[in-house]
Amino acid sequence: MNVLKQLKQFYWKDRYLLFASIVCLMCSTALGLVYPHLLRFLIDDVIRQEQYQWVPYLALTVVAVVAVKATFAFLHGFSGGRLGNRVAFNMRNALYEKLQYLSFQYYDRAKTGDLMSRLTADLEAIRQFIGFGFAQILNVFIMFTFGTITMLLMDWKLTLVTFVTMPFLVFTALRLERKIHPGFRAIRLANSNLTTAVQENINGMRTVKSFAREPYEVEKFTVRNEEYKGSNIHLSQTWANYFPMMELLSSVCVAILLVTGGMFVINGSMSIGELVAFFSFIWYIIAPMRDIGFHINNYTQSKASGERVLEILNQYVHVKDKDNAVALRPEQVSGSIRFDEVTFAYPDKQPALTKFDLDAPAGSVIGLLGGTGSGKSTVIQLMLRAYNIKEGRILLDGKDIRDIKIETLRQQIALVFQETFLFSSTIRNNIAYGRKDVSDEEIIRASKLAKAHDFIMELPLGYDTVVGERGMGLSGGQKQRIAIARALIKDPKILILDDATSAVDMETEHEIQAGFQELMKGRTTFIIAHRISSLKHADEILVLDEGRIVQRGTHESLLKQSGAYFETYKIQYSDHPDFTSHKEERRVAN
Numbered sequence: 001m002n003v004l005k006q007l008k009q010f011y012w013k014d015r016y017l018l019f020a021s022i023v024c025l026m027c028s029t030a031l032g033l034v035y036p037h038l039l040r041f042l043i044d045d046v047i048r049q050e051q052y053q054w055v056p057y058l059a060l061t062v063v064a065v066v067a068v069k070a071t072f073a074f075l076h077g078f079s080g081g082r083l084g085n086r087v088a089f090n091m092r093n094a095l096y097e098k099l100q101y102l103s104f105q106y107y108d109r110a111k112t113g114d115l116m117s118r119l120t121a122d123l124e125a126i127r128q129f130i131g132f133g134f135a136q137i138l139n140v141f142i143m144f145t146f147g148t149i150t151m152l153l154m155d156w157k158l159t160l161v162t163f164v165t166m167p168f169l170v171f172t173a174l175r176l177e178r179k180i181h182p183g184f185r186a187i188r189l190a191n192s193n194l195t196t197a198v199q200e201n202i203n204g205m206r207t208v209k210s211f212a213r214e215p216y217e218v219e220k221f222t223v224r225n226e227e228y229k230g231s232n233i234h235l236s237q238t239w240a241n242y243f244p245m246m247e248l249l250s251s252v253c254v255a256i257l258l259v260t261g262g263m264f265v266i267n268g269s270m271s272i273g274e275l276v277a278f279f280s281f282i283w284y285i286i287a288p289m290r291d292i293g294f295h296i297n298n299y300t301q302s303k304a305s306g307e308r309v310l311e312i313l314n315q316y317v318h319v320k321d322k323d324n325a326v327a328l329r330p331e332q333v334s335g336s337i338r339f340d341e342v343t344f345a346y347p348d349k350q351p352a353l354t355k356f357d358l359d360a361p362a363g364s365v366i367g368l369l370g371g372t373g374s375g376k377s378t379v380i381q382l383m384l385r386a387y388n389i390k391e392g393r394i395l396l397d398g399k400d401i402r403d404i405k406i407e408t409l410r411q412q413i414a415l416v417f418q419e420t421f422l423f424s425s426t427i428r429n430n431i432a433y434g435r436k437d438v439s440d441e442e443i444i445r446a447s448k449l450a451k452a453h454d455f456i457m458e459l460p461l462g463y464d465t466v467v468g469e470r471g472m473g474l475s476g477g478q479k480q481r482i483a484i485a486r487a488l489i490k491d492p493k494i495l496i497l498d499d500a501t502s503a504v505d506m507e508t509e510h511e512i513q514a515g516f517q518e519l520m521k522g523r524t525t526f527i528i529a530h531r532i533s534s535l536k537h538a539d540e541i542l543v544l545d546e547g548r549i550v551q552r553g554t555h556e557s558l559l560k561q562s563g564a565y566f567e568t569y570k571i572q573y574s575d576h577p578d579f580t581s582h583k584e585e586r587r588v589a590n
């Protein structure tokens with residue numbers, strides 16, 4: 001119940017629907033108790049007394065009871081359905097909103113398939129339980145209590161005799177719960193494995209095909225599909241065993257009632273009408289007993305689902321605004337960045353940056369060069385405040401970024417990544433993503449600067465072409481140019497190009513960079529690149545190795561030193577005429 005209490009905010013504001021659903025179900029159940037009484041009246045007072053003139057009135061009463069009962073049943077379904085859907089709607093929104101604000105640290109460990117199943121299957125279990133399950137559990141107790149009291153009032157001796165099999169019914173129902181709960185869990189797990197396999201397969205289809213591993217993928221899927229089928233069959237088997245067992249026990253109960261009740265009728269202590277009524281009432285006891293295992297299971301399942309949903313909702317947000325954080329106004333930002341002795345390690349890892357210093361005056365261009373895992377992307381992540389640093393500080397225009405509202409900090413920065421993610425929408429919407437009101441002219445201007453306009457115009461629908469979630473149908477370079485246009489449209493004070501031109505050829509890179517010269521004016525630009533050609537115009541180039549700065553300076557000054565920069569230059573420019581002259585310069589300098 002603790003879980004339900006914690007989820008209260010989602011259903012309590014619609015509590016009138018919950019109460020309406022419970023009251024309507026109770027009324028509908030209570031009206032069901034009228035039938036056995038009508039039957040008793042029909043047999044004892046109408047048929048046996050030969051008072052047939054009552055038959056039409058009785059028939060009309062039955063129709064009226066049925067109509068009112070059906071109305072209550074409808075109202076129960078209506079209010080329960082509405083409640084369940086509203087709760088699911090509110091929770092879905094809350095979960096999605098939370099997912100937007102959870103920090104990078106959370107996503108470093110999160111699994112897409114698992115999150116998807118929480119947002120779908122778990123929400124569905126909660127919707128069902130809050131909409132219907134809760135009222136139905138209450139109804140089980142109400143039916144049992146109403147039925148037992150009425151039967152005791154009619155004939156307590158017969159009631160006690162018939163109840164002999166009840167403990168067996170309850171025992172079997174509870175045993176079922178113990179069996180189907182792990183059964184359902186196994187199905188959920190198998191289902192999650194199955195969806196993960198499909199999801200990974202679709203994401204990695206290019207890799208699968210390039211390695212010609214389709215048969216292996218089919219086999220892998222077949223194994224998981226087999227597991228899914230197996231767990232479903234296992235559960236069906238449990239149900240298949242359960243129903244005949246319950247049927248048998250119910251029949252024994254009915255048989256005892258008929259034998260004992262029959263004897264009571266023969267010796268005159270009970271009327272035939274009462275026996276028939278009793279016969280109807282007994283189902284009021286048996287039916288909820290049969291369902292009790294199922295309802296308990298629904299409850300435990302929705303409780304487990306509730307826990308999984310709450311785990312996300314209660315997840316700690318590592319990076320958030322301070323209470324007195326200041327909002328930056330774009331016109332006041334000039335874009336100077338300083339890293340002051342920053343040391344940072346990802347959770348449970350060696351430091352990715354150690355005593356990192358950097359001074360980037362507004363409008364300067366900083367190049368970051370270094371091998372794989374040397375910490376280049378980490379510098380950028382920290383500037384965005386994707387993670388909190390514990391040692392050192394990062395300043396934007398002299399203000400510690402921890403004192404700035406994250407949203408306004410990130411509004412000043414635009415990034416172009418090595419891997420471009422495009423949303424499944426039109427090219428126009430993808431380019432306009434970073435801003436609310438953008439004119440077509442601005443989109444075209446940004447595309448022209450990013451050298452994307454020409455190829456976009458060659459597409460059949462131009463800017464209205466819909467691209468897939470990974471920009472299917474576009475080349476790597478084309479996707480990257482769209483990403484560059486998307487960054488430009490933000491008109492950022494700080495521009496970050498994280499290996500941004502790696503997917504375009506040298507000639508296009510040159511063209512894009514020519515566009516950048518114009519664009520970088522008045523912006524602080526960080527360029528992470530493996531190609532020296534992308535960095536050589538930078539005001540300062542930092543060479544990183546295992547999170548430490550091993551060299552820093554301009555292209556010209558770095559070429560005069562021996563070290564990682566010159567080694568990289570040597571590899572990339574060995575067949576270039578400039579190379580020989582620099583080699584000579586270094587020889588003289590050393």
Ligand SMILES: Nc1ncnc2c1ncn2[C@@H]1O[C@H](COP(=O)(O)OP(=O)(O)OP(=O)(O)O)[C@@H](O)[C@H]1O
Pocket residue numbers: 108346347349352370371372373374375376377378379
């Ligand atoms: N999200 C993360 N969680 C844990 N460790 C990380 C994470 N991102 C990077 N690292 C680790 O931090 C170190 C620096 O990584 P970083 O991505 O900054 O390097 P990089 O220089 O950008 O490399 P590359 O050129 O390959 O992109 C590496 O040891 C890496 O394994």
